[in-house]
Structure formats: C-alpha cells, structure tokens
Amino acid sequence: MKSKTLTSAVRVPLLLLLVSATGALAQDRRQVHLSGLINDYSPLSSIAGSPWEMHGQWSMDLHPEWGTADFAADMTMSGFGRTPAPANAVDPTQPLVNPHTHHIKLTNVRITWDMTGCPTYLPPATTTGFQLNGTVSLLTGNGNVAPFETDPPSSTLQVCVTGATETQFSIANSNITLVFGGPAAAKHFGPQAIHGVVRIAPTEPSRNREDHR
DSSP: OHHHHHHHHHHHHHHHHHHHHHHHHHHHTOOEEEEEEEEEEOOTTSSTTOOOEEEEEEEEEEETTTTEEEEEEEEEEEEOEEOOTTTOOEETTSOOEEEEEEEEEEEEEEEEOSOTTOOOOOSSOOOOEEEEEEEOSEEEETTEEOTTSOSSOOOEEEEEEESBOSSOBOGGGOEEEEEEESHHHHHHHOSSOEEEEEEEOOOOOHHHHHHTO
16 A cells, blocks of 8 residues: 555656656747748849849748748739830839739748758858748739649749757848749749848747846
C-alpha cells in the first residue's frame, strides 16, 4: 500500500513538470505574423507590355511548431503607353495602361531557414533569412482565376525574407522578394525578382515585456 502511495506521489510532480515544459515550449514557438509592401517594376522588354508597375501588400503567418507558413499578397499591375516607333519609349503622358489586380496565396508551405537560391541584393545587405517554395493555392486576375493560370493552379512561387533566423527577426534589415515559376506565370510577371519590404515587426511575447518592467 505504501509503495502505491509513493509511486503516485512521484508521478504527480513528474506529470506537472512535463505539462509545464510542454507549455513553455509551445509559448517559445508561437505563431509569428509578418506583413509589408510590394513596390517594383518589370524590366523593359522582359515581358509583353513591359515595363509594368507593380504595387501591393502582403502578409505571412509562420507556424514554428509545424515548420510551415501561409503567405498572401494583393497586387496591382499597370503598364505605360509608348511613343511611336522607332523610339518606342515609355510615354509618361499615357500612364495606367491595362491596369489589373492579382491575389496570390501559398498555403501550408514548408519554411526553409536559409537563403540558398534566393535573389541577391547589392552590398551592404543582410544575408540571413528564410524562404518559402511551393505551388500557389490561389492566383487570380481581376477577381477570377488568372487567364494564364490553370484550375487548380500549377504556377510556383518562391518567397524570400531577409533579416531573420529561427530565433530572431530584425525589422531594420528585412526585405522580401517574389519569384514566379512556370511558363505562364513567368511570362506574365517576368522571371525577375519582385521586391518589397517588411513593414510590421513580430509582436514581442508578453512574457518578455513583463521581464523588462
């Protein structure tokens, strides 16, 4: 009888310790939210109708406990009129040619904690970061399935975020690039990197704020 009582007395503290450790681990690996802006131009003559002006906003939710992330972007594109041949130059008096919108999503994509294969920046530039690579779960054009996209989507997207490690984010040096893959998407957006910036830093955990009081 004493042996059973002793065993139970030992099991309870061990169970409490396990629950406490699991809770602390989950707290340390809580979801991280990022968002920002996209502002870029496609190179001249790289795609039909270029150069295209591209502006938008994006958001990303990282789930460290699963090693995955969700990404979404809302972007506008607009071309420019051209002067007559042979100059065929961009005409600043004819902006907003064929303006249209795109909604883009990656869902439940694995996080890769390195910058291998990501577009590079001119120095000085941050070299730490992470990337997402996968087939888009959504790619629209003016609110419908993009005319160049299949249903379900088959285009791929690489998203690279600089200025971060698995344990720390640095808002001061954080940028983002989008590179589309697949013949149709690359032909529409161009094969080049589309650049943007991280606008909102991750929220500091409440327990850290309490420690600093």
